[in-house]
Amino acid sequence: MREKRFWQELSAYLDGESADGERIGRLIQKDSRVARRYMELRKLSSHLKALPETEPHPAFVTRVMGGVQEVSQVARGSWARKVFAAAVTVCAVLVVSTAVFMGAWNWRPAAHLSRSNEEVLLAVDTEVLTDAIAARPERAEGLYDITAHSYINDIAEYPPSEELLDVLACADWLDSVATAFEAQDDLDAIVGALDETDAKTFRELLMKYATEELKT
Amino acid sequence: MSDVPDWELAARAKSGDWDAFGELVRRYQKPVLNFCRRMVGSTEDAEDIAQESFIRVYRCLDRLEPRAKFSTLLFGIARNLALNAIRDAARHGHGKGAPSAVFDETARVAENRAAQPDQAARLHETESLLEQALMRLSPEHREILLLRETEGLDYETIAQVIRCRKGTVRSRLARAREQLRLRFIEMGGEL
Numbered sequence: 001m002r003e004k005r006f007w008q009e010l011s012a013y014l015d016g017e018s019a020d021g022e023r024i025g026r027l028i029q030k031d032s033r034v035a036r037r038y039m040e041l042r043k044l045s046s047h048l049k050a051l052p053e054t055e056p057h058p059a060f061v062t063r064v065m066g067g068v069q070e071v072s073q074v075a076r077g078s079w080a081r082k083v084f085a086a087a088v089t090v091c092a093v094l095v096v097s098t099a100v101f102m103g104a105w106n107w108r109p110a111a112h113l114s115r116s117n118e119e120v121l122l123a124v125d126t127e128v129l130t131d132a133i134a135a136r137p138e139r140a141e142g143l144y145d146i147t148a149h150s151y152i153n154d155i156a157e158y159p160p161s162e163e164l165l166d167v168l169a170c171a172d173w174l175d176s177v178a179t180a181f182e183a184q185d186d187l188d189a190i191v192g193a194l195d196e197t198d199a200k201t202f203r204e205l206l207m208k209y210a211t212e213e214l215k216t
Numbered sequence: 217m218s219d220v221p222d223w224e225l226a227a228r229a230k231s232g233d234w235d236a237f238g239e240l241v242r243r244y245q246k247p248v249l250n251f252c253r254r255m256v257g258s259t260e261d262a263e264d265i266a267q268e269s270f271i272r273v274y275r276c277l278d279r280l281e282p283r284a285k286f287s288t289l290l291f292g293i294a295r296n297l298a299l300n301a302i303r304d305a306a307r308h309g310h311g312k313g314a315p316s317a318v319f320d321e322t323a324r325v326a327e328n329r330a331a332q333p334d335q336a337a338r339l340h341e342t343e344s345l346l347e348q349a350l351m352r353l354s355p356e357h358r359e360i361l362l363l364r365e366t367e368g369l370d371y372e373t374i375a376q377v378i379r380c381r382k383g384t385v386r387s388r389l390a391r392a393r394e395q396l397r398l399r400f401i402e403m404g405g406e407l
Binding site (some may be wrong): 007008010011012015017039040041043044045047048049050051052053054055056057060061063064065067068069071072 | 234237238241242245246249250253254259262263266267268270271274275342343346347361362364365366370371386387389390393394396397400407
């Protein structure tokens with residue numbers, strides 16, 4: 001082990017990288033075995049340094065630059081493809097966003113209604129709402145009259161509405177409903193999942209919301 | 217442009233200056249080509265690897281930061297490509313890196329430069345034996361010897377090129393020298 005380390009040190013000494021240069025130098029002077037090995041390493045090193053070098057082909061630079069240009073064109077093509085893809089994505093997002101926004105604004109009830117929701121919704125006393133809508137008919141066309149609109153049309157699907165979510169969030173037990181609603185789940189399914197007590201509370205909240213909305 | 221630092225040329229190349237990259241290629245074509253040739257044992261394969269090395273450098277110009285020497289990066293890429301080529305050849309049992317590779321260029325240059333026939337023959341023999349002994353080393357030993365002896369890189373730079381610690385360079389280089397010495401003598405070389 002010690003000898004192995006010594007030859008490592010001798011090799012490093014040859015390269016001027018030994019941390020123990022003075023000691024190695026003294027050993028080379030004193031020990032013939034070390035001196036012989038050192039001379040062999042030096043010769044080997046000078047032979048390696050003297051190995052003939054190959055001259056590059058005269059067209060080497062041209063060939064490399066040709067390859068580089070090719071890569072550059074491919075990269076530009078790829079960049080252009082990326083820009084095109086990004087543009088398409090942005091357009092798609094814009095179209096979808098617009099559709100969602102417009103859909104929410106001009107939303108009209110879907111025709112279907114599950115039986116359970118129908119029961120929930122129709123059980124709400126619509127008298128107050130009907131009077132309110134009669135007093136402010138323009139509200140029925142607005143985004144925030146969705147609840148009232150739903151009553152009138154016997155529908156159970158609602159577009160997302162922050163106001164409605166606020167109302168729903170008033171009740172702790174509706175947190176999960178609100179979250180699910182935020183996730184744009186079908187309110188039909190949510191309402192359908194409520195038990196009798198929750199459904200009653202939901203009706204009351206819905207009524208309150210609709211009334212408040214129509215008053216404003 | 218010949219006195220412009222490497223990284224300055226690289227920055228110009230990044231912003232689309234073809235001439236700047238051309239200057240980098242001219243500057244390093246010979247050392248990279250020779251390193252690759254001695255690694256794989258064939259001039260033709262070495263040219264392909266050297267060319268690919270420059271192209272790869274160009275490809276990653278955007279991501280390069282001038283923390284180390286430009287040559288360190290270039291040799292690092294050339295070294296990886298050469299080792300891949302050697303592994304591929306070993307897997308397929310032919311071509312690059314085979315000990316029987318013919319050193320045509322070595323012979324041609326040695327013959328051309330020698331003034332006296334006897335000296336030329338001796339020189340040629342030594343060079344040929346040394347090249348063959350080199351090819352019989354493991355690629356890891358061969359590369360470290362070439363980086364140190366023919367490219368003249370210091371231990372720190374070699375460590376960066378082959379991605380290891382400086383202490384590993386020190387021990388591996390000593391082992392590589394010992395292996396080369398034994399093989400060279402075994403093959404009839406005189407030291």
